Amino acid sequence: MKKKNPVFSFFASVKLALFTLFMLAVTSIIGTVIPQKESFDWYVQRYSESTAKLFEVLSIPDMYNSWWFLGLLGLLSLNLIVCSIDRFPGVWKQIKADNLANDLSRLAKMRLSEKWDLDKTEAECASELTNKLASNGWNSAQRKRDDSLLIFAQKGAMTRTGVYIVHASILVIFIGAIVGELYGFKGSIMLPETKSTTSIFQFGSGSPIDLGFEVRCDRFDIEFYDTGMPKAYRSHLTVLEDSKVILEKNIVVNDPLTYKGITFYQSSYQGYQDFILSVAEKNTDTSESVTLSFQQRANLSNHNNTAIGIINAEMRGQSVSRIKIWFKDEQGPASVFWIRAGDEVTVQRADTEYIIGGKQMYATGLQVAKDPGVWIVYIGCGMMILGLFVAFFMSHRRIWLLLKEEHGSTSILLAGSTNKNKMGFEKTFSSLADVLKSN
Amino acid sequence: MDSSQLLGITTFTYLFSTILYAVIFIFKAKKLGTPATVFTVLAFLVQTAGLLLRWQESYKIGYGHAPLTNMYESVVFFAWTIILMYLLIEWKFKTKVIGAFAVPFAFLAMAYASFSTGINKEISPLIPALQSNWLLAHVVTCFIGYAAFAVAAGLGIMYLVKNTSESRKTTNNESLLGTLPPLKVIDDITHKTMVFGFLWLSVGIITGAIWANSAWGTYWSWDPKETWSLITWFIYAITLHARYTRGWGGTRIAWLALFGFVSVIFTYYGVNFLLSGLHSYGSN
Numbered sequence: 001m002k003k004k005n006p007v008f009s010f011f012a013s014v015k016l017a018l019f020t021l022f023m024l025a026v027t028s029i030i031g032t033v034i035p036q037k038e039s040f041d042w043y044v045q046r047y048s049e050s051t052a053k054l055f056e057v058l059s060i061p062d063m064y065n066s067w068w069f070l071g072l073l074g075l076l077s078l079n080l081i082v083c084s085i086d087r088f089p090g091v092w093k094q095i096k097a098d099n100l101a102n103d104l105s106r107l108a109k110m111r112l113s114e115k116w117d118l119d120k121t122e123a124e125c126a127s128e129l130t131n132k133l134a135s136n137g138w139n140s141a142q143r144k145r146d147d148s149l150l151i152f153a154q155k156g157a158m159t160r161t162g163v164y165i166v167h168a169s170i171l172v173i174f175i176g177a178i179v180g181e182l183y184g185f186k187g188s189i190m191l192p193e194t195k196s197t198t199s200i201f202q203f204g205s206g207s208p209i210d211l212g213f214e215v216r217c218d219r220f221d222i223e224f225y226d227t228g229m230p231k232a233y234r235s236h237l238t239v240l241e242d243s244k245v246i247l248e249k250n251i252v253v254n255d256p257l258t259y260k261g262i263t264f265y266q267s268s269y270q271g272y273q274d275f276i277l278s279v280a281e282k283n284t285d286t287s288e289s290v291t292l293s294f295q296q297r298a299n300l301s302n303h304n305n306t307a308i309g310i311i312n313a314e315m316r317g318q319s320v321s322r323i324k325i326w327f328k329d330e331q332g333p334a335s336v337f338w339i340r341a342g343d344e345v346t347v348q349r350a351d352t353e354y355i356i357g358g359k360q361m362y363a364t365g366l367q368v369a370k371d372p373g374v375w376i377v378y379i380g381c382g383m384m385i386l387g388l389f390v391a392f393f394m395s396h397r398r399i400w401l402l403l404k405e406e407h408g409s410t411s412i413l414l415a416g417s418t419n420k421n422k423m424g425f426e427k428t429f430s431s432l433a434d435v436l437k438s439n
Numbered sequence: 440m441d442s443s444q445l446l447g448i449t450t451f452t453y454l455f456s457t458i459l460y461a462v463i464f465i466f467k468a469k470k471l472g473t474p475a476t477v478f479t480v481l482a483f484l485v486q487t488a489g490l491l492l493r494w495q496e497s498y499k500i501g502y503g504h505a506p507l508t509n510m511y512e513s514v515v516f517f518a519w520t521i522i523l524m525y526l527l528i529e530w531k532f533k534t535k536v537i538g539a540f541a542v543p544f545a546f547l548a549m550a551y552a553s554f555s556t557g558i559n560k561e562i563s564p565l566i567p568a569l570q571s572n573w574l575l576a577h578v579v580t581c582f583i584g585y586a587a588f589a590v591a592a593g594l595g596i597m598y599l600v601k602n603t604s605e606s607r608k609t610t611n612n613e614s615l616l617g618t619l620p621p622l623k624v625i626d627d628i629t630h631k632t633m634v635f636g637f638l639w640l641s642v643g644i645i646t647g648a649i650w651a652n653s654a655w656g657t658y659w660s661w662d663p664k665e666t667w668s669l670i671t672w673f674i675y676a677i678t679l680h681a682r683y684t685r686g687w688g689g690t691r692i693a694w695l696a697l698f699g700f701v702s703v704i705f706t707y708y709g710v711n712f713l714l715s716g717l718h719s720y721g722s723n
């Protein structure tokens with residue numbers, strides 16, 4: 001029944017697997033030593049013209065996507081598939097085997113076996129033993145064989161599939177990666193505060209990709225620790241369709257926004273020389289915001305003869321930490337005060353109160369990805385862990401009891417076998433034997 | 440008492456543990472077996488207290504994160520997992536001499552963490568990319584794997600030492616190496632330890648990929664660290680297959696255990712210092 005075609009055997013062999021895994025391990029080193037995805041000129045400068053050309057021929061600058069590296073992964077997949085086709089049917093047969101049809105003479109020769117006699121009939125012994133087995137978690141079946149009775153019980157037959165789950169998981173992960181490659185994209189966008197976009201730019205090519213909806217950055221903030229290290233980058237994003245707000249979310253690194261399968265990740269930012277100031281008046285309950293450059297002033301449109309300006313700003317690294325604001329309405333002299341970037345202050349004027357906020361204007365750098373294959377990859381990962389656990393720590397254990405009655409006394413043969421963890425099973429076997437022998 | 444004092448003490452207690460196990464091995468001082476174990480367990484508890492205290496201190500400062508986020512903390516945690524792994528093996532396989540080959544790794548890690556000048560011991564705040572529960576899962580699982588591989592490497596050395604002298608026929612039960620477990624037993628424990636490590640390394644790589652995906656939208660980007668963890672994974676996959684399907688054992692597996700651990704160290708340590716160094720030269 002087995003095809004012993006030499007090509008088939010070659011692709012089913014573990015030797016090929018060892019070769020492929022070895023080649024993958026060795027060649028993977030190249031890309032960790034030679035920087036990847038730089039320009040041709042960069043390699044010329046760093047190495048030499050001829051080396052750079054050689055790299056180009058061998059696709060070294062993008063080796064993990066090169067024909068030969070993908071070829072190795074393809075070979076591994078083919079190897080896994082053929083190997084499974086070769087072996088799995090045999091394993092399935094073992095799982096489904098009729099263990100009550102076993103060759104009886106083999107039982108006594110098993111590495112684990114014990115014999116004893118009981119002064120009872122076969123039927124009495126059988127019911128007593130199967131009860132004891134059942135109370136130890138072994139569900140048994142029995143069949144009359146010639147002049148004796150064979151009882152069989154097993155645990156973990158399906159654990160034999162563990163290794164195949166591991167092997168299949170690798171293929172599932174590859175399929176997930178291919179789906180992501182074919183139907184997904186990766187790109188980025190620098191989105192200034194208050195602006196929106198309907199497209200982003202693909203990595204590598206830089207060509208625009210239409211999102212199919214609109215996304216707006218309402219606000220971007222940086223929080224700092226006392227040490228001056230950044231604590232959080234936060235963008236408030238709004239998704240719009242036909243100018244209607246669909247979804248709003250504050251995103252931070254590690255907590256992205258997803259809409260229609262497209263995910264927006266907080267990845268960088270850019271500070272502008274401009275400032276966004278907001279003014280809200282208590283009495284009339286009106287508010288507005290203006291964008292201003294350094295040391296500029298502007299009249300507010302909602303309030304007559306009211307103006308706001310920026311006198312000074314303090315920097316902390318690349319970003320503004322405090323802003324000095326000048327504010328004047330129709331009554332009295334101007335107010336001058338500092339605001340911590342991102343904060344608001346209440347300003348008391350002659351007959352009303354204003355709440356004034358100010359911050360540096362930023363653009364948020366978003367990484368944008370669509371990867372419909374990621375769930376397939378995760379399922380593959382789950383399968384791998386499950387399969388490894390089963391393959392390493394679980395085993396298929398089988399026990400047989402052969403009962404033969406002669407002159408009112410029954411001789412009992414207990415035999416057991418396991419496909420793995422022989423030592424562990426020896427202990428289980430001997431304690432089970434003790435239970436079965438006891439009265 | 441603060442955490443740095445406790446962790447400082449740990450370095451010396453692990454040195455003392457190493458000496459105790461070495462004495463058991465070299466002088467066949469079986470009577471020291473129980474004291475060595477008791478002492479090592481105590482040292483382990485001191486280190487555990489040190490780690491927990493450091494965790495608590497980070498909350499007091501206001502940073503609030505598990506002590507697993509920089510080189511110093513990870514080396515300390517590495518030592519902790521090695522000792523945990525070793526104690527489990529001692530308990531499961533009832534043999535003490537392995538300690539002479541495994542505990543030194545924990546001592547060396549602690550000594551490096553405590554005395555190296557290039558290592559920052561401060562509790563520092565977490566940059567935004569590291570603020571993820573996946574980070575915790577990732578680091579913990581990777582280090583369980585690494586610790587298992589460290590112990591497997593110790594066992595590999597033990598195997599090679601014993602094997603060399605046996606093939607010279609100098610060993611009998613009276614001699615020094617006679618106290619080591621039989622070759623077959625060492626071989627078996629080495630294999631089991633590597634299997635255990637492989638499972639955890641797999642989980643470690645997967646949790647790392649999930650973390651990367653939640654932070655940047657790419658679960659795999661072939662950066663040097665990722666790639667080296669995969670290379671290490673391939674090496675152990677090769678080892679498992681060579682043993683399981685081609686019947687490799689003994690010396691060859693012992694060498695692979697050592698070789699695999701070199702790759703672990705390179706993944707963990709070398710990549711940061713050698714390869715990133717390479718990159719920074721490149722950009723200068």
Ligand code: HEM
Nearest residue numbers: 012013014017076079080083163166170391676679683684
């Ligand atoms: C990275 C890829 C691979 C991984 C992670 C992997 C994983 C495993 C694991 C964990 C085992 C169980 C070993 C044990 O129980 O100690 C195993 C067994 C095995 N693997 Fe793989 N494997 C991979 C690739 C391959 C390939 C390409 C082949 C192709 C021939 C292969 C063939 C086998 C065979 C024949 C067994 C023994 C199965 C049995 O119990 O009959 N493996 N593999």
